[in-house]
Amino acid sequence: MDAFAAFFMVFTDLKLLALVAAGTFAGVYIGAIPGLSVTMAVSILISFTFSWDVHPAIALMIGIFMGGVYGGSRTAILLNIPGAPSAIATAMDGYPMAQRGEAGTAIGITTVMSFFGGFIGIIVLALAAPSVSQFALKFQPRDYMLLAILGILLVGSLSGESLVKGIFSGAFGILIGMVGMDPLTFTGRFTYDLPLMQSGISFIAVMIGMFGVSEALAQLHHLDSAAVKQKISRIVPSFGTIKKYLPLSLQTSSIGVIIGALPGTGGDIAALMAYDHAKRVTRKPSRPFGKGAIEGLVAPETANNAAVGGAFIPMMTLGIPGDAVTAIMIGALFIHGLNPGPMLMVEQPDMFWFIVGALVVANFFMLIFGLTGIRLFTKIVEMPRAVLIPMIMLLSVVGAYAVNNSITDVYWMLAFGVLGYFMRSYGYPLGPVILGVILSRLLDDNWRRAIISEREDLGRFFHGILTSPLSLALFLAVIFIFFSQTPLWTRLKAKLLRNKNQEAQ
Amino acid sequence: MKHLIIGTVSALAFTATGALAQDYPSKEIAGIIQWGAGGSTDTVMRAVTPHAEDVLGGTVVMQNVTGGVGAIGLNQVASAAADGYTLLMGAENPLLYKVMGLGQKDYSDFVPINILARGTPILVAGKDAPFDDYAGMLAYIKENPGEVRFGSTGPGGLPSVVTAMINAVEGEQDVIFVPYDGDGPALTALQGGAIDVMPAVLGAAIEGIKAGAMKPLLVFEPEAVATLPDTPTAISANEGYNQYLPWGPFFGIFVRTDTPAEAVEKLTAAYKEAAEQAPFLELMSNRGFTPLNISGDEAQAFLDDWQSTTAWLMQDAGLTKASPEDFGIAKPAE
Numbered sequence: 001m002d003a004f005a006a007f008f009m010v011f012t013d014l015k016l017l018a019l020v021a022a023g024t025f026a027g028v029y030i031g032a033i034p035g036l037s038v039t040m041a042v043s044i045l046i047s048f049t050f051s052w053d054v055h056p057a058i059a060l061m062i063g064i065f066m067g068g069v070y071g072g073s074r075t076a077i078l079l080n081i082p083g084a085p086s087a088i089a090t091a092m093d094g095y096p097m098a099q100r101g102e103a104g105t106a107i108g109i110t111t112v113m114s115f116f117g118g119f120i121g122i123i124v125l126a127l128a129a130p131s132v133s134q135f136a137l138k139f140q141p142r143d144y145m146l147l148a149i150l151g152i153l154l155v156g157s158l159s160g161e162s163l164v165k166g167i168f169s170g171a172f173g174i175l176i177g178m179v180g181m182d183p184l185t186f187t188g189r190f191t192y193d194l195p196l197m198q199s200g201i202s203f204i205a206v207m208i209g210m211f212g213v214s215e216a217l218a219q220l221h222h223l224d225s226a227a228v229k230q231k232i233s234r235i236v237p238s239f240g241t242i243k244k245y246l247p248l249s250l251q252t253s254s255i256g257v258i259i260g261a262l263p264g265t266g267g268d269i270a271a272l273m274a275y276d277h278a279k280r281v282t283r284k285p286s287r288p289f290g291k292g293a294i295e296g297l298v299a300p301e302t303a304n305n306a307a308v309g310g311a312f313i314p315m316m317t318l319g320i321p322g323d324a325v326t327a328i329m330i331g332a333l334f335i336h337g338l339n340p341g342p343m344l345m346v347e348q349p350d351m352f353w354f355i356v357g358a359l360v361v362a363n364f365f366m367l368i369f370g371l372t373g374i375r376l377f378t379k380i381v382e383m384p385r386a387v388l389i390p391m392i393m394l395l396s397v398v399g400a401y402a403v404n405n406s407i408t409d410v411y412w413m414l415a416f417g418v419l420g421y422f423m424r425s426y427g428y429p430l431g432p433v434i435l436g437v438i439l440s441r442l443l444d445d446n447w448r449r450a451i452i453s454e455r456e457d458l459g460r461f462f463h464g465i466l467t468s469p470l471s472l473a474l475f476l477a478v479i480f481i482f483f484s485q486t487p488l489w490t491r492l493k494a495k496l497l498r499n500k501n502q503e504a505q
Numbered sequence: 506m507k508h509l510i511i512g513t514v515s516a517l518a519f520t521a522t523g524a525l526a527q528d529y530p531s532k533e534i535a536g537i538i539q540w541g542a543g544g545s546t547d548t549v550m551r552a553v554t555p556h557a558e559d560v561l562g563g564t565v566v567m568q569n570v571t572g573g574v575g576a577i578g579l580n581q582v583a584s585a586a587a588d589g590y591t592l593l594m595g596a597e598n599p600l601l602y603k604v605m606g607l608g609q610k611d612y613s614d615f616v617p618i619n620i621l622a623r624g625t626p627i628l629v630a631g632k633d634a635p636f637d638d639y640a641g642m643l644a645y646i647k648e649n650p651g652e653v654r655f656g657s658t659g660p661g662g663l664p665s666v667v668t669a670m671i672n673a674v675e676g677e678q679d680v681i682f683v684p685y686d687g688d689g690p691a692l693t694a695l696q697g698g699a700i701d702v703m704p705a706v707l708g709a710a711i712e713g714i715k716a717g718a719m720k721p722l723l724v725f726e727p728e729a730v731a732t733l734p735d736t737p738t739a740i741s742a743n744e745g746y747n748q749y750l751p752w753g754p755f756f757g758i759f760v761r762t763d764t765p766a767e768a769v770e771k772l773t774a775a776y777k778e779a780a781e782q783a784p785f786l787e788l789m790s791n792r793g794f795t796p797l798n799i800s801g802d803e804a805q806a807f808l809d810d811w812q813s814t815t816a817w818l819m820q821d822a823g824l825t826k827a828s829p830e831d832f833g834i835a836k837p838a839e
Contacts, residue, residue, distance in 0.1 A: 043542035047567060050555045137697040141683075184684035186574060186607065186659050195580075199572030263693050319712050320693045327543035327689075335552045337784070339791055341712020405568065449683050453654055453699065 006353035009055070010361045016059045020358055023063020024365035030064065031071025032083040034208045034399040038068030039324045046332050054336035054351075059358050061332065065325050066362035069267055069304055070114045070370060077106045077297075078380050079392055081212040085203070086267035086304040088434055089275035091211065092158070093289065093296030100292055101228050103378040108235040109294060110301045111370030112242060113249055117302030118363040120253035121260065121309020125316070126356045130345075132310075133317040136261045138470055141449035142461070144264050146474035148443035151269055151435065153478065156485045157276040158431035160290055163485075165428045173436020174443070176201055184445060196408060203437050204403045205413040210430045212396035213417020216389045218424055223385050230378040236371060241294075248278060248295060249302045256303030260310025264446075266323035267304040267311075268438055274303030280484075309359065316352050318342050529589060529768045530563035536758075537582050538567055539575035539595040544687070545624075545708065545792070549756045550594040552788050553621060556779030561771065565592065574598050574661070576608040583610050587761040589768025592618070597754045600812040601661045604819060604834070606826030611812075615759035616769055617804035619776040622794040623753040624706040626667050626725040627736070629692075632718055634701045639723045639742050642702065643675060650679035656691035656703040657682040660824045663754050664688070666815055667704035667725060669822035670752075674745035695719060706754060707732070708792030727751055732793055748837070749814060755797070757804070773800045813837045 010016045030036045042061050049057035072087030077094035090110065097106040124132060139147075152170060159166025179190045180200025191197040252274035259270035278289075278299035285293040311322030319341035321327035333340045338351060345352055380388070400413035420430055454460040465471040483489045536554060540546040547569060554565050570578035575598045585591035593615060602608040628639065636642045646653050657664045664682075672678060680702075685691035688705040695703045696718050703710075711732055713719045721736040727750050729738055739746035758776055760769060779785065780798040789796050799807060814837050816829035829836075 039542060043547070043569065046542075046551050047555065050551070137693070139697065140699045141694070181572075181574070183686055184659055186605065186661070199577050263690065314693075318693075318696070318718075320689070321543065324543070329543075331543045331548040331551070334548050334788060334792065337787065337791070339712055342716030342718055343712055346716075404570065445684075445686070449685070449699070452681060453683050455651055455681060 003349055003353045006350040007357040009354055010059060010357045016056060016358075017361065019056050019059045020063040020361045021365050023060040024067035024362050025063075025369050027064035027067020027069075028071040028074070028366070028369050031068035032074040034075060034081050034083050034204070034212060034395060036399065036402055037084060037204070038065055039328065040402070041068065042325055042328045042332075046328065046335065049332075050335065054333070054338065055354060057332060057336065058329070058355065061329055062355065062358040063362045063365065066118065066305075066308055066359065066366050067369070069308055070111070070118075070301075070366050072304075073110045073114070073301060074107070074377065075395075077110065078103055078377065079212075079388075080215045081392065081395070082207065084268075085207060085434070085438065086271050086307070087300070088207070088211075088268065088431065089271045089300035090297060092275065092431065093291070093293045096290065096292035097297070098230075098378075098381050099228055101230050102292070103230050103381055104235050104374055105237070106297060107374050107377065108371065109237050109241070109297055111367060112237055113245070113298045113301045114305040114370070115363055115367040116242075116249055117253045117256055117305035118308060118359075118366065120250070120302070121257050121306035122356060122359045122363065123309075124257045124306075125309040125312050125359070129313045129317050129352075132257070132261050133314045133320075136258075136263065136314055137318070139262055139264075140464075140468070140471070141446040141453060142465060143468075143471050143474055144262075144442060144446040145450050146465075146471065146478055147262075147265070148439045148446065149478050150474065150481065151273065151439045152443065153481045153485070154272055154276040154435060155432045157279045157289075158272075158429060158435060160427075160429045162427060162429075166432045169423070169428050169430065170432035170436045173433040173438075174440045175436075176206060176433070177203070177437040177440020178444065183441075184448060201412055202400075202403055202406075202409045205400045205409040206416050206437055207434055208396050208400050209413040209416030210420040210433060212392055212399070213414060214420030214424055214430070216392040216396070217417065217421040219385055219389050219392075223389075225385075227382045227384060227388075230382055235374050245294065245298045248282065249298050251281070252277060252299040252302045253306040256306030257310040257313075259303070260307025261313040261322055263314055263320050263322060264442060267307040269442075270307040270310075271300035271304040272435060272438075274299040305363075312355060312359070315340065316355065317345055319344065529765070529771055530561055532563075532590065534561075534563055534565045534590050534592060535585075536565045536567040536592045536594050537578045538569045539571070539578040539593070539598070540569065541571045542569050544689075545706070546594065546596045546756055548792075549621060549788075549794075550758075553776065553779050553785050554594075556782045556785060557772075557775040560775040560778045567594070574602075574607055574659075576602060576610075579610060580608070582759070583614055583761060585761070587763040589760055589764045589772065591760070592772070593759040594756075595759065596756055597811065597815075598661065600808065601815060601819065603832045604816045604825040604827055604829050605661045607661075612757075612759060612808055614762060616762055616764060617800060617808060618758040618760060618769065618772045619780060619800050620755055620757040620797050620804045620807055621776075621780050622789050622796045622798075623751070623755045624663075624708060624794050625730055625753055626663055626704055627707045627710055627733075628667065628702065628704050628722040628725070629695065629710050629714065629719045630702050630722055631695045631698055631700070632720060633698060634720065637720060639737065642722060643678075646678050646680055651681065653680045653702060654700040655680050655682050656688075656695060656700040656705075657684050658687055658691065659684055661819065663706060664691075664704040665822075665824060666752070666818060669818045669824070670725070670739075670746065670749050672822060673749075673818065674743050692719070706793070708794055711793050725750060725752065730793070731790075749818065752811070752814060753795070755807075755811070756794075757808075776800070809835075810837075 072084030073090045076082040076087040076091035080095040082088045155166045155170040255274045256270045278295045282295045287293045311326045314320040314322045315326040330340045400410045582593040599611045636645045688709045725739045819825045
């Protein structure tokens, strides 16, 4: 079987086609429910598909993966509860759109853009996988650390009104991420010898509490106000709209592929970085960011779906997982008698082309399932609050429990929900908290690895940063972005551009 | 009301007399995997269990309960009923919990159903490392003290044990230990040049070695392994390794002590047969594991031996929080 036949295998085999379709459909709904994750679904499938052939098993998993990454945006837009960590940034502008009665438009754009981002990811996987994976391998601990610092600087973008409160929230998130047994030395941190604290605080529980429960509590204030009427005149965005966002979506998709291909980072960080990028490069957003800007939807949704293709790059070329889901798929390939590793592409190129083909099919099904049934979904937002709020609470409790089948996580979730409500009431943004939790380990572990590698010598550490082109580029980016957020830079820029275009400032 | 009382009494009698064991398994069995989805413990358990289900004629629902180096999952099984309906699917780590101060329970609170397989430790170097063999590595470390970077996975992990063996046999090596979350991420870092040497399990490194992305230095086995016949064994490099080998991480399935004998017997028989299935054996050999498939006293002896060797090695390396002596772990015979 040559590459061509392997690529079209999914297109021509009705059974495989149906499996990818079923997987994608299930994935959209698994992804939409906070706490039911793609990772969980795929690991259950390993046992379930044990006696199957490798092709149908992988086809089903790929469908779920693709659908699930997209599905997270549904609840983010409709209820302000991201179904998955990679949809956190989507909620920032998607939910305000739903509040204006534009949920249909928001979902339509999200779907088309996810499709677009997914395709960019697949194209890069198909055409440039070996060179991208070589590039990804070049990332040293210090580069991951610089990447995490770049991520921390996103606080500025996610803060809203007060940067100081944003920084507080971000620092609080980093602190939450540190609780538990330190994985590098097995020493307890902030555990106070309580067994409860030893395994740390589940990140998903924090996310569901902060977004789900606090949202439900906040909604109680508006119990009597009428629900927003949704206008669903136009779901599929016009060609003109797509063309308008093409340059941005190409940039954010590239961010998604690269971040997805890095073994230490996944779709969640990719989506947040893309959101920040959009905020930085868009001069005149359709609406201010955070108030329902289309750009704020386009960026994270292209990036997180592009990260799917990206995650397969190190998996297929090196046998190294690009994220948690591909880690399980590697296990599945092992069980089915394949040996994922650098030799897989050489010994079994068919498998590679089969996966690329399945991804393409899954991406199409995602578009189809995404664009149908929107009318029904938008009805959720039109429901009376007396029904909606208990539903959000129920989803939150089920979701938090399902992550680890642990009732402790439900308590954490509820506690963070109440805390989130008060933070919200006093103007502390919640996005930076989640950002802090996501980046906490990446920053902490890699800083320690980097400095330990240099014999705990700061001089050697900076010598390393300045002599490696990759590290230097990341370091300069950190410095630039940092200064571009200080008043000094604004004044300097205003002075420089005063004569040119005053109104742009 | 009368029916209710009769119902309750008979239900009590039913559970109390262990009548359940007669037709074990009469309900779903829970399998608690100590490690995360996609890891080697997870892969091994998900590969062997479907065969065992066929023999048992029941269902085993597997679930990953991670955290605390596997202690969270172990404690969950330890606090479940000793009825044979909750299995612990774990690796070697719990045998070090007590000395490492990670928990009060270990496999002595459990009965081994099956020790499925043992891994082979191997020392690999990055393809750009300035040495090509074990002797070259030792010489390079001597000439460049404090420069060579070893990957590690925290105290008690395979790299720390292998490093302790090297230090015990060859004398203290002046190298840097860079901690990673597991051997997967560390081997990735090895290929990217962030670390120079990594003690890993053969299965995790074999594909990278075949592709020429890493150099095998030494296998920690008494005899050469079939997949890498040209790589020298530790014993051929230094006789001193003889006292520790064979040694390696392992995978096992356990139930609580006091589990009804019938359940233990049925589970043991089921997993024994499952571990003999050709697809499972093929998976094991592909990943470089040595199938053991031992149970009962033989498995217990294996566990005791492993614990004694490793705990004392850690103690002598100064990595323990409490002496193995405090827990009645015998010193290995010289």
